[in-house]
Amino acid sequence: MIDMADIDAVEGWLVNQALMSARVPDMFGDLCIRLRETGVEIDRALLAWTTLHPLFDAETAFWKTGEAVQHARFEHAREGEEENEVWLSSPMRAVQLERLPRLRRYLEGANAEFDFPLCAELCAEGYTDYFVLVTNFQMPALQEMRGQTGIMISWATKQSGGFREDQIQAIEYIQPRLALAAKANLESEIARTIAETYLGRSAGTRVLNGQIRHGDGEKINAVIFYCDMRNSTRIAEALGPDPYLRWLNGYFSATAGAVMAEGGEVLDFIGDAVLAVFPIGETGLQGAVQHAIAAADKSLQNVERINTQPGKAASQPVLEIGIALSVGEVMFGNIGVPERMTFSVIGQTVHAAARIETLTKAVQKHTLMTGEIAQFVPERAEAAGDFELNGFEEPEPLFALRPAAKVK
Numbered sequence: 001m002i003d004m005a006d007i008d009a010v011e012g013w014l015v016n017q018a019l020m021s022a023r024v025p026d027m028f029g030d031l032c033i034r035l036r037e038t039g040v041e042i043d044r045a046l047l048a049w050t051t052l053h054p055l056f057d058a059e060t061a062f063w064k065t066g067e068a069v070q071h072a073r074f075e076h077a078r079e080g081e082e083e084n085e086v087w088l089s090s091p092m093r094a095v096q097l098e099r100l101p102r103l104r105r106y107l108e109g110a111n112a113e114f115d116f117p118l119c120a121e122l123c124a125e126g127y128t129d130y131f132v133l134v135t136n137f138q139m140p141a142l143q144e145m146r147g148q149t150g151i152m153i154s155w156a157t158k159q160s161g162g163f164r165e166d167q168i169q170a171i172e173y174i175q176p177r178l179a180l181a182a183k184a185n186l187e188s189e190i191a192r193t194i195a196e197t198y199l200g201r202s203a204g205t206r207v208l209n210g211q212i213r214h215g216d217g218e219k220i221n222a223v224i225f226y227c228d229m230r231n232s233t234r235i236a237e238a239l240g241p242d243p244y245l246r247w248l249n250g251y252f253s254a255t256a257g258a259v260m261a262e263g264g265e266v267l268d269f270i271g272d273a274v275l276a277v278f279p280i281g282e283t284g285l286q287g288a289v290q291h292a293i294a295a296a297d298k299s300l301q302n303v304e305r306i307n308t309q310p311g312k313a314a315s316q317p318v319l320e321i322g323i324a325l326s327v328g329e330v331m332f333g334n335i336g337v338p339e340r341m342t343f344s345v346i347g348q349t350v351h352a353a354a355r356i357e358t359l360t361k362a363v364q365k366h367t368l369m370t371g372e373i374a375q376f377v378p379e380r381a382e383a384a385g386d387f388e389l390n391g392f393e394e395p396e397p398l399f400a401l402r403p404a405a406k407v408k
């Protein structure tokens with residue numbers, strides 16, 4: 001028989017996990033080991049939960065005796081995409097669709113049932129019992145979109161005769177406690193995902209760490225990356241709302257995606273412009289410039305791929321962009337009104353970058369940069385002329401960036 005004092009100890013451990021914001025997959029793997037140590041002969045367990053993420057719809061943590069827990073994330077289904085055949089025939093999907101609180105299948109003896117392909121597979125691997133248990137809870141971030149939320153776990157054993165009744169009772173007692181700990185930690189992860197998605201990685205972290213008051217921020221030195229799409233009004237009118245939205249997202253993937261791939265921080269989408277920074281930190285000015293230059297190169301190469309993709313219709317617009325690179329001190333912090341703020345950068349360097357970008361079309365160059373940037377790429381810098389910029393007393397010399405070899 002299982003000693004309930006041991007189960008109480010596992011419950012206390014789960015409370016600490018909730019307070020420490022432990023990662024759900026790691027917490028689940030440790031829980032399975034602890035339950036085995038109390039006498040609950042678990043040999044296989046799968047935890048599934050829904051999430052709120054721009055890329056992923058659901059996550060799982062899979063554990064087997066003697067193996068490290070495996071964490072998997074599943075992308076949102078695309079329109080017209082068929083569901084995975086394994087999932088379509090799985091017991092957990094049946095539980096979800098039929099809104100069952102539990103499902104149990106004996107895998108040995110006269111009571112064995114193999115109405116799901118997985119049951120036969122588990123039997124062949126030596127499992128004797130399979131038990132699915134659902135624990136629902138309310139999570140405001142997901143409630144309106146998905147209705148009832150919670151966790152679903154399948155527990156399986158190789159123990160002769162399957163799970164004993166006291167072992168099932170222990171699982172039924174512990175799972176709601178796991179759900180409570182998971183809920184607390186998932187809400188924390190969702191909050192971080194939302195903050196980083198809408199504010200950027202660095203800005204989102206600062207806000208979550210307490211920089212939420214009007215005017216909170218600091219002065220930093222950074223390379224500014226400012227990119228804008230040309231002829232956007234004409235393209236929007238030609239394509240119409242839905243096709244233009246897809247077009248716009250393709251453009252952002254090509255440009256903002258290149259910035260993020262180089263470690264930059266995308267701070268804002270101003271209409272169809274991308275405002276990003278490469279802070280001058282451990283890499284120094286040279287390192288920040290190199291990453292910004294690489295982001296500009298990748299952006300232009302991504303745009304070229306869009307324009308030359310196979311099967312591109314003749315009526316499809318040509319995507320053209322202008323990029324400006326400047327460097328200097330900016331204020332990085334909360335701006336707006338106390339009731340509605342954004343975390344962004346302001347300062348002369350930012351204004352200069354926006355003004356420089358507008359000049360790319362006039363000089364017929366895709367990328368313009370200030371002299372402070374150009375000094376690090378002399379072999380690729382081409383003088384474009386001196387220009388008067390708002391906030392600068394003297395005309396500013398600008399340089400065009402010659403095309404680079406293609407980045408694979």
